[in-house]
Amino acid sequence: MKVLSLFDGMSCGQIALKRLGIRTETYYASEIDRHAIRQTQLNFPDTIQLGDVTQVDVRQLEPIDLLIGGSPCQSFSFAGKRAGMSTIDKEEIYTLKRYLELKREGFLFEGESYLFWEYMRILTDIRMYNPDVLFLLENVEMGKKWERVLSEAIGIFGVHINSALVSAQNRARIYWTNIRTKKVGLFGELHADIPQPQDRKIFLRHIVEEEADKKYYLSEKMMGWLKRHGEKRNTDMNVLGDNDKSHCLTATAQAKGNLTTNYVCMAMRGRETCLTSRRTEYGKRIRKAYEAGSIAELRKNIQQLEPRTDGKTNCLTSVQKDNLIWAGLAGCRPDRKGKTGTCSQNPLPFGEICMSCGRIRRLTPTECARLQTIPEWYQWKCSDTQQYRMLGNGWTVEVIVHIFSFLKDNIHINIAWQQA
Structure with a gap:
């Protein structure tokens, strides 16, 4: 053939x-x-x-x-x-x-x-x-x-x-x-x-690595940027529950200052929680006005991150900062049935992730490859950035x-x- x-x-x-x-x-x-x-x-x-x-x-x-x-x-x-x-x-x-x-x-x-x-x-x-x-x-x-x-x-x-x-x-x-x-x-x-x-009932918990290199974890500086960006862009961020699926992998070019819609979070002990985005009601009104021609500029980043309930994470992007995992600490794990985690006493302005309850990391290239069901025998000889892009x-x-x-x-x- x-x-x-x-x-x-x-x-x-x-x-x-x-x-x-x-x-x-x-x-x-x-x-x-x-x-x-x-x-x-x-x-x-x-x-x-x-x-x-x-x-x-x-x-x-x-x-x-x-x-x-x-x-x-x-x-x-x-x-x-x-x-x-x-x-x-x-x-x-x-x-x-x-x-x-x-x-x-x-x-x-x-x-x-x-x-x-x-x-x-x-x-x-x-x-x-x-x-x-x-x-x-x-x-x-x-x-x-x-x-x-x-x-x-x-x-x-x-x-x-x-x-x-x-x-x-x-x-x-x-x-x-x-x-x-x-x-x-x-x-x-x-x-x-x-x-x-x-x-096949495959969920995020089936593909995450037990240990991830520290380079995949967000720095305090990046955490602060997410917080400021969330306040500036009217963005909300919530934690997804167990048994979720990831965002769709895409290959959008990484651009500083852009908050895209793909967040994935993982609690400890293999119980995964994810972040996904939904446009706010205000953002929906902005889009309708834009499409009707009554405003000239579309503010497409007015979104909020909400829990999914279908047991899947959202589609991942190839942008490294878009594929995030929450590594929660003891006492902050989400409910096994996919409910939002309990660490909401001191929420950040962009949702129910407590900075004191754990760290956030992006998905590793290996995890992204598993999301695309790339077999283990496939060899990689490129940078993480290029691997994310190709997978997306x-x-x-x-x-x-x-x-x-x-x-x-x-x-x-x-x-x-x-x-x-």
Whole structure:
């Protein structure tokens, strides 16, 4: 089987294939991040790197059997600007034909989510010689408008899967694939027919390390910054309970002064508590006014951090300071059933974390890798910062394993079951 992986990153697709024991004849990867490329070549030295996705010409490659990729999602994400795919002049792009016209005319595009059309360009070119090529496209959950645009372009409606079913992370994503399909409704719309994975009931307590290096703990200076930032940005912070899931890992660039929405806390003795954010009612009114055009500037950081009740932590980010764990002291542990901890007599202004009750640390790279279900055999040879970023950009491997497990029903492939 010959595979072309676009936006390959640290090659989570290749990890998933190996987990299933599926051998590929050729694995092409399109990636521009040099750190991610080094990681891929360290673990999969036979990978053929192609570079920039906009320069990929499938006519110069061997015939492709499987096309995979997760195009950039920032402009689709509910956590982002939700600008969708557009030029910097705000022309929204709804078809591949229009995108190619704008590209030829030298127009500049907003953000990176427009690169979905590069995925479609390449898929269209492959379909010219292989109409039955198998494909997988992953992207973030988005508004109905853009989900339909992507679905109609690719010719299939995707399946929504939350990584929380197979990991300790809340990571809701859409997967468009023809590996297994079904027709739905009066007009026979084609839908991805991938069943939901079985809930493995994996929680944060299952992936945290018993001992973490002191470098992952927040300094008193950083604790003071969080306190001041919370007061300045009208931000509240509360402790989540036991059996929680993490924030979705993202790869937002670290920017000093930005308080993002991803906090994870751990109490002692393996009982985890987490911090998550929710926009305050005032913040919601600000957003509505912004979207209605009655104010010019969006104050998107007006949020509060609240407990989750679903037993999962929120989605982690690749920003080191965003993935925090509360290492509580004796007497400050949360209730086993996920209730908020009892140390609320002297709360900080940003919620129910008492600085005297323990220390806060960020998740370690190993813990983040476990949240993305990266196997232990995967080797790392990069900085913590780059590892956080790659994991945030990557896929939850066990979700991809689940989807790829249906490959054997659709294509004759060389399968050698191995212990990964």
